[in-house]
Amino acid sequence: MHTIAIYNIKGGVGKTATVVNLAYLAALSGKRTLLCDLDPQGSASFYLDASEKKGQGNKNLLNGGKSLQKHIQQTSYAHLDIFPASLAYRTLELDLAGKKRPKKQLKQSLKSLEDRYDYLFIDAPPSLTLLAENIFRAADYVLSPVIPSPLSVHSFQQLKAYFQTKQIRSCRLAAFISMAERRKRLHRETIEHLLLSDAKFAPAVIPASASVERMGEALAPLHTYDRNSVAAKAYRQLWEYLSTNLNMEATSENPWFFGKPKKLKKQK
Numbered sequence: 001m002h003t004i005a006i007y008n009i010k011g012g013v014g015k016t017a018t019v020v021n022l023a024y025l026a027a028l029s030g031k032r033t034l035l036c037d038l039d040p041q042g043s044a045s046f047y048l049d050a051s052e053k054k055g056q057g058n059k060n061l062l063n064g065g066k067s068l069q070k071h072i073q074q075t076s077y078a079h080l081d082i083f084p085a086s087l088a089y090r091t092l093e094l095d096l097a098g099k100k101r102p103k104k105q106l107k108q109s110l111k112s113l114e115d116r117y118d119y120l121f122i123d124a125p126p127s128l129t130l131l132a133e134n135i136f137r138a139a140d141y142v143l144s145p146v147i148p149s150p151l152s153v154h155s156f157q158q159l160k161a162y163f164q165t166k167q168i169r170s171c172r173l174a175a176f177i178s179m180a181e182r183r184k185r186l187h188r189e190t191i192e193h194l195l196l197s198d199a200k201f202a203p204a205v206i207p208a209s210a211s212v213e214r215m216g217e218a219l220a221p222l223h224t225y226d227r228n229s230v231a232a233k234a235y236r237q238l239w240e241y242l243s244t245n246l247n248m249e250a251t252s253e254n255p256w257f258f259g260k261p262k263k264l265k266k267q268k
Contacts (some may be wrong), residue, residue: 027080042085145178204238
């Protein structure tokens with residue numbers, strides 16, 4: 001199972017639209033896919049017309065196993081399930097802090113899903129907390145949307161520094177350009193600079209688009225109602241690039257890998 005977290009320290013950068021569209025594209029390819037909505041705001045759950053059921057809470061998530069699995073719901077799309085958001089996640093930090101291994105509790109809980117799904121997508125809340133560190137350590141990839149502006153780029157640089165400080169080396173960190181407006185000179189120049197200078201940026205550029213905004217009205221992934229739009233094509237490009245890199249070894253040859261390359265086992 002590949003685990004991909006969509007994260008940004010700030011909200012309003014296209015995070016939830018991205019996780020819904022990537023999860024849908026993964027499922028569309030025939031892969032068993034789960035979207036785990038850990039943002040208490042529940043926007044991803046809203047887009048997929050799902051809501052928490054009675055009894056869902058922090059313990060269901062952190063205990064893993066059947067406790068977690070019984071709250072997974074099918075969506076309207078083949079191969080795509082969702083573990084919906086819960087308002088209880090507002091206090092998830094407190095429950096994590098009380099665990100024996102507070103930084104790796106989520107990773108342990110999600111292990112029970114490894115045989116059930118090919119892809120697990122996590123919609124992470126926009127905060128740099130103990131929950132965020134749990135998500136980073138549980139994910140194979142942390143994918144961060146970056147608006148092509150100095151402040152948003154600076155936030156991604158801070159995220160890279162955080163990974164370095166916390167020595168989070170078990171996953172691969174990547175970014176992509178989100179909500180781009182090419183009519184703005186600053187956006188055009190920033191896009192060109194990032195794609196040329198930072199190997200952690202995927203080549204896909206997601207535009208600011210009214211088609212994406214309509215997801216809240218349609219309660220559906222973009223590709224179900226406007227698959228030929230520029231934004232839909234950009235999401236497909238992002239998914240193709242991501243899915244190709246998912247199977248690359250976590251070594252220094254993979255620019256998305258963060259940290260020291262893994263040591264190769266000696267042949268007997």
